[in-house]
Amino acid sequence: MKLYRLLTGDDTSAFCHKVSEALAKGWELHGDPAYAFDAENGVMRCAQAVTKEVEGEYSPDMKLGAQ
Template identity: 45%
Template sequence: MSTPPNGLPIYRVLTGPDDATFCQRVSEMLGLGYELHEGPAVTFNGTNVIIAQALIWPK
């Protein structure tokens, strides 16, 4: 498949609290065929650890 399914963009950045829901969202994108783009960015908002993970569609 040369383009992502369902009209999704070729580059995605997922963000959210470091929890099971975030991990599931990233896992779903990997299951569709996306690849991780480098490592995640991690910060702390005073309450939660927040993660940002970029994903790209392989060429």
């Protein structure tokens, strides 16, 4: 089955590390990253979708970050 996650965060090196960690755990980039300005907080926000093929069946109780 294919799992999907949307990683989000402020546009900082911490967000890049979050995506890099997911890639190191076998997740693959899915589509282009997205950027949006959060006017209320005055910061840029990032989002990157990632997917991963795993064995088994999907359950809404799965902890996707642990995969």
